[in-house]
Amino acid sequence: MGTTTAERPATTSPAPEPERRARKRFRWTTATSYTVLSVLALVYVLPFLVQLANSFKTDAAATADPLDLVPSPVTTGSYVQLFTGLPFGLAATNSVVVALSVTAGRVFFSSLAGYALARLRFRGSSLVMAAFLAVIAVPPVVLLIPKFLVLNQLGIYNSYAGLIIPLMADAAGVFIMRNFFASIPTSVEEAAKLDGAGAFRTFWSVVLPMARPAVITITILSFQASWNELSHFIVASNSPDLITLTKLVAQLASGGQGQSNQYPLKLAAALLMTVPVAVLFFAFQKKIMSTAEGAVKE
Amino acid sequence: MAALTTPSAAAPPTPRRRSGQARRREAGAGWLFTAPALALVLLFIALPVLMALWVSITDWRGRGSPFEPGVPVVGLDNYRQLLAGGGLPTQDLGTALRNNLWYVLLVVPTQTVVALLLATAVNDRLLRGRGFFRTAFYFPSVTSSVAITVLFLFLFGASGAVNQVLGWLGVNGPNWFADPDGVLHLLFGVVGVDTAPALLAGHGLLGVSWWDWLAGPSVAMSALIIMAVFTTSGTFMLLFLAALQNIAGEVSEAATMDGANAWQRFVFVTVPMLRPTLFTVLTLGLVGTWQVFDQIYTLGNQGGPAKTTVTPAFLSYTTSFTNGQWGQGAAIAFILFAIIIVLTLVQRAVLRER
Numbered sequence: 001m002g003t004t005t006a007e008r009p010a011t012t013s014p015a016p017e018p019e020r021r022a023r024k025r026f027r028w029t030t031a032t033s034y035t036v037l038s039v040l041a042l043v044y045v046l047p048f049l050v051q052l053a054n055s056f057k058t059d060a061a062a063t064a065d066p067l068d069l070v071p072s073p074v075t076t077g078s079y080v081q082l083f084t085g086l087p088f089g090l091a092a093t094n095s096v097v098v099a100l101s102v103t104a105g106r107v108f109f110s111s112l113a114g115y116a117l118a119r120l121r122f123r124g125s126s127l128v129m130a131a132f133l134a135v136i137a138v139p140p141v142v143l144l145i146p147k148f149l150v151l152n153q154l155g156i157y158n159s160y161a162g163l164i165i166p167l168m169a170d171a172a173g174v175f176i177m178r179n180f181f182a183s184i185p186t187s188v189e190e191a192a193k194l195d196g197a198g199a200f201r202t203f204w205s206v207v208l209p210m211a212r213p214a215v216i217t218i219t220i221l222s223f224q225a226s227w228n229e230l231s232h233f234i235v236a237s238n239s240p241d242l243i244t245l246t247k248l249v250a251q252l253a254s255g256g257q258g259q260s261n262q263y264p265l266k267l268a269a270a271l272l273m274t275v276p277v278a279v280l281f282f283a284f285q286k287k288i289m290s291t292a293e294g295a296v297k298e
Numbered sequence: 299m300a301a302l303t304t305p306s307a308a309a310p311p312t313p314r315r316r317s318g319q320a321r322r323r324e325a326g327a328g329w330l331f332t333a334p335a336l337a338l339v340l341l342f343i344a345l346p347v348l349m350a351l352w353v354s355i356t357d358w359r360g361r362g363s364p365f366e367p368g369v370p371v372v373g374l375d376n377y378r379q380l381l382a383g384g385g386l387p388t389q390d391l392g393t394a395l396r397n398n399l400w401y402v403l404l405v406v407p408t409q410t411v412v413a414l415l416l417a418t419a420v421n422d423r424l425l426r427g428r429g430f431f432r433t434a435f436y437f438p439s440v441t442s443s444v445a446i447t448v449l450f451l452f453l454f455g456a457s458g459a460v461n462q463v464l465g466w467l468g469v470n471g472p473n474w475f476a477d478p479d480g481v482l483h484l485l486f487g488v489v490g491v492d493t494a495p496a497l498l499a500g501h502g503l504l505g506v507s508w509w510d511w512l513a514g515p516s517v518a519m520s521a522l523i524i525m526a527v528f529t530t531s532g533t534f535m536l537l538f539l540a541a542l543q544n545i546a547g548e549v550s551e552a553a554t555m556d557g558a559n560a561w562q563r564f565v566f567v568t569v570p571m572l573r574p575t576l577f578t579v580l581t582l583g584l585v586g587t588w589q590v591f592d593q594i595y596t597l598g599n600q601g602g603p604a605k606t607t608v609t610p611a612f613l614s615y616t617t618s619f620t621n622g623q624w625g626q627g628a629a630i631a632f633i634l635f636a637i638i639i640v641l642t643l644v645q646r647a648v649l650r651e652r
Contacts, residue, residue: 030424033419033422033425037419037420037425037431040416040435041430041431041434041435044434044435044437044438044528044532045434045437047438047449047450047453047459047528048437048449050452050453050459051449051452054452062452063457066452066453066455066457066458066459066462067459067462067463109334109335109338110335112331112332112334112335113331113332113334113335113336115331116327116328116329116331116332117332120324120325120327120328120331121321121324121325121328122324122325122326122327122328122329123325124329125328125332128332128336131336131339131340131344132335132336132339134344135339135343135344137639137642138343138347138635139585139588139589139634139635139638140589141589141591141611141614141631141634142347142350142611142631142632142634142635143342143343143346143347143350144591144611144614144615144618144631145350145353145614145615145618145624145627145628145631146345146346146347146349146350146353146628146631147342147346148619149346149349149350149353149364150341150342150345150346150349152363153349153363165338165342166338166342168338169335169338169339169341169342169343170335170338170339171335171339171343174335198323198327199323199324199327199331200327203331224440227442228441228442228443228444230442230443230444230591230592230595230596231591231592231595231615234595234615235619246442246444246592249444249445249448249596250444250447250592250595250596250598252448253444253447253448253451253596253597253598254595254596254597254598254599255598261455263452263455266448266451266452267448267449267452269448270444270445270446270448270449271445273442273444273445274440274441274442274445277440277441277442278437278440278441280440281436281437281440285433288436288536289429289432289433289436289536
């Protein structure tokens with residue numbers, strides 16, 4: 001799909017007569033579109049630059065000149081306070097543990113199930129498929145209260161298990177993997193099967209390595225989703241030891257204690273918690289953006 | 299598979315048994331492979347829904363288990379009280395639905411149009427710096443709603459960056475997140491309609507007068523609406539971009555030959571071909587915008603000012619976890635669930651290929 005567009009020659013040269021007029025109009029429209037796009041890009045990027053700059057300011061300076069992109073005086077006070085006065089380190093550790101576990105679980109379980117649904121023939125497979133389809137329609141926010149009830153019944157409220165395991169439920173991931181496996185040829189696995197490899201061996205050492213593009217996709221999606229998750233953590237625990245970054249920063253934002261608004265502190269916290277997803281994004285930028293350029297090429 | 303079974307019919311009995319065995323093995327593996335994902339989904343999505351359905355017909359107050367024999371079963375009372383009680387619960391639900399409805403009405407079309415325009419712009423192969431523009435527009439999408447809300451609280455503060463820019467333009471910006479005035483009410487005020495006409499004030503729906511339904515989003519909610527467009531347009535831009543790249547350039551070229559200008563090509567050739575993606579984007583938008591929770595929680599003023607940023611999801615949470623009325627909170631969640639499903643079906647019916 002789509003690969004054809006990429007290989008097409010840029011433009012077929014137009015007939016000589018209208019060329020000049022076309023070029024003139026072309027120049028005018030390009031100038032406008034570059035201006036419009038640049039202004040728009042500024043609107044999208046500037047807030048983050050403002051955030052970065054203000055996180056290095058004093059409270060007073062941030063309040064007085066929020067738009068000043070060069071902090072004066074420069075202070076790292078906010079960052080120091082995050083790690084000395086607040087449990088930022090603990091929250092970051094918890095977020096890392098949770099996000100990595102959830103991601104590993106989702107990738108493994110979703111690809112197992114996706115493979116089975118795409119390739120293995122077993123009675124009830126269409127029923128299983130229907131079950132996954134049905135739960136995809138349930139909006140997560142509706143599950144807030146009931147999840148709390150289930151965690152309580154299972155006795156995993158206020159535990160890492162309670163933070164992690166429910167987030168591993170991921171019907172969408174199963175579908176992504178199933179669709180991917182359905183789109184690749186069966187020949188290689190058939191060969192493995194004839195060599196006498198069991199279903200799991202075939203899956204683990206033949207099929208999964210071939211599924212790299214899809215695995216990368218759900219790795220990115222899962223990590224981003226679990227790193228940015230808030231509501232589940234709110235209902236799954238209230239122990240200060242299990243605080244995650246989203247919870248800490250949300251509490252920090254809403255806790256308007258004292259006279260000062262502590263904007264630099266809050267902005268620094270929000271900035272730091274964005275770093276891992278931003279790094280992931282820039283690392284896989286090509287892959288993410290080329291959902292556009294020619295799908296499954298890899 | 300068929301190719302493997304056919305010869306076995308004529309073959310000696312041993313291979314046939316083996317193929318039966320292989321098939322049984324395959325079925326076992328199939329169940330084994332799907333079991334963990336299925337168990338997770340049943341345990342943490344299907345079961346909770348059923349449990350909450352039960353809680354929504356009880357008056358469980360959070361003590362012990364909702365499945366103990368002593369818990370009073372009240373039937374549909376929670377739903378009745380919310381939808382037809384006329385008291386505070388009805389009014390709160392009405393207000394929350396009003397707030398969220400305006401949010402949906404403004405965010406979904408805006409983000410869809412912005413995403414489509416951005417995608418069209420950065421799809422242009424002659425555009426220099428495409429990569430930069432794509433990255434710039436997509437980046438807000440990777441941030442968490444908590445982090446972005448913190449940033450917007452700062453930007454839209456009383457003397458924040460946005461109001462400073464407005465000040466340069468000679469506009470006296472509002473104290474965004476503290477301003478409960480409805481945007482439409484403010485506009486009505488401009489043309490001299492400051493108080494509710496008797497017709498609109500006297501009647502209403504769900505304990506909220508028609509005049510208040512017509513308030514529009516509050517100024518505070520408007521800031522959240524801007525934020526939603528800012529953060530999600532990039533995600534949907536990618537979806538549109540993928541679809542645009544799959545549309546054969548030839549179609550558009552043929553239209554050019556026919557003398558269609560760029561705008562006509564966009565409206566009559568490109569947009570109709572994007573229909574499936576448009577459907578996806580609208581569905582995801584609709585489902586997502588009815589579930590506003592993180593932002594309201596992060597604002598930390600309990601859905602204020604004057605309850606104008608309370609959403610059904612947030613109301614369901616506070617009713618249960620803050621007020622301890624779990625039955626009512628669960629009922630609100632199911633009302634929200636019903637709204638999302640009905641609207642999705644309506645949208646599917648409206649947008650279906652004719």
